[in-house]
Amino acid sequence: MTTLTGRTRLAGLLGWPVMHSRSPLMHGHLLKRHGIDGAYVPLPVERDFETAVRGLRAAGFRGANVTKPHKEAAFAICDIVEPSALRAGAVNTLVFDERGITGSNTDGFGFMAGLAEAGVATGGAHVLVLGAGGGARAVCAALLEAGATVTLANRSRDRAERVAAALPGLEVTGWEERARALEGCDLLVNTTSLGMAGSEPLALDLRAAKASLCVADIVYVPLETPLLAQARAASLRTVDGLAMLLHQARPGFKAWFGVDPVIDGELRALVLASLNG
Structure with a gap:
């Protein structure tokens, strides 16, 4: 079990539903591998998406991934929309910092x-x-x-x-x-x-x-x-x-936790086992 401290960096996945997502499994494994004091948590949000996002930022989260049905709503609340999101027509990654809310697309x-x-x-x-x-x-x-x-x-x-x-x-x-x-x-x-x-x-x-x-x-x-x-x-x-699933996690992880994570056979086997289970 991850021990949370006063310095724990927090990120998560916003969507409805989110139980099926392998993102918490992937990010949790990468946090442990790289020895980072951090946590990535599922954040099931059906309604009031903007309220949830602004609450996470106020609570000190570093950012979040966004999945269905909120990718369009994510556009509307961003202070900065990166070219990757403009080209893709969707935001799937949010970063919270002193500039505000930045949205990108890592697909x-x-x-x-x-x-x-x-x-x-x-x-x-x-x-x-x-x-x-x-x-x-x-x-x-x-x-x-x-x-x-x-x-x-x-x-x-x-x-x-x-x-x-x-x-x-x-x-x-x-x-x-x-x-x-x-x-x-x-x-x-x-x-x-x-x-x-x-x-x-x-x-x-x-x-x-x-x-x-x-x-x-x-x-x-x-x-x-x-x-x-x-x-x-x-x-x-x-x-x-x-x-694609494994590598799209890298930019968000790097932005939130400060490390470009290693994507290798061990992580692939872990996620594959969860799919087969």
Whole structure:
């Protein structure tokens, strides 16, 4: 059990619900590993989000992660919104300091760090991204910033067009054209819920893909989605959603606790065991 002191640095996760989140497990493990006098706690907040945030800041918290359904509300209360959040269209990390409340989005960082860990180059790559939610926007923004050519396909083309309007350089293709758009791509990224536990699988034939294609999925339950299983059967390189989950925690941890944490096999195994349990 963590012993709290008068100097304990506090952060947590704001959302409703938050019981399913692995963030307290991850941050608790990292605090222990790095010997930091700190605590990261689940903060279930259904209503009065602004009141809760301002109360946490007044109580001395260093900040918090924000999850559903409060990511839009988080925008409204920030004194400073960092470019990562503006590009992603959502705030998932709050930092409290003398400047006020700063909001950022670490999903794009986490996704790119996961690719880098797997040795996947993105500069100059041709990428097809599936989906048009918050995860897709963060991923597309990060890929464009890295110099990739990015095409977006979504079941509702209107939503894809809205994402493209916010991200200059992003191309859009029809959902029914996704197989054709995949030809010649270096990277395929699924950001939809298709393939998630309880959802139907993503229908996409990978047989026309280049042998060098890398397939990434931001879904991590199950860890190997039907899309990743198909890619592995075709001897294509894959990156699962757990990499993004682990690495997106780093910027907030560093801001709150002063250390850029080590993301390694031990942490991955810990979180994977909790998913399988």
